[in-house]
Amino acid sequence: MAGTAFDRATVLSTRLTLPSFQRLNLPSGLYELRTATNGDWEYSVAGFSIVLAQPEDKSDAAAIRAATAHIFARLGRADEALCLLATLLTELGISNVVVPDTYRATVCDAADTLWVAW
DSSP states (O other), X not given: OHHHHHHHHHHHHTTOOSOOGGGGHHHHHHHHHHHHHTOXXXXXXXXXXXXXXSHHHHTTHHHHHHHHHHHHHHTTOHHHHHHXXXXXXXXXXXXXXXXXXXXXXXXXXXXXXXXXXX
16 A cells, blocks of 8 residues: 555656655655565665755755665665765754754664664
């Protein structure tokens, strides 16, 4: 059921003609689904690169990097995961003020990455 809803949302998102922060809900939802099922992690990073060029991506940059680090850790790619986590130190120090909506998720993903990578 969740997979069907995601597929439908993906099709509907193609109607968006401009970059949109709402589009970030798609990979976020898929990430949550994979976290719940602990499966299909390899598909999360197949052909994936972190390009945060759009202004709407900037506020979620730390959360996106933390989630990607978590995925790398789940795939046994600890070195890549830890390198991504190292980029979060400054942002975690100020993010609870700047972007309170994603701070908790970022910290939790970072902690889980360390747990899984170790």
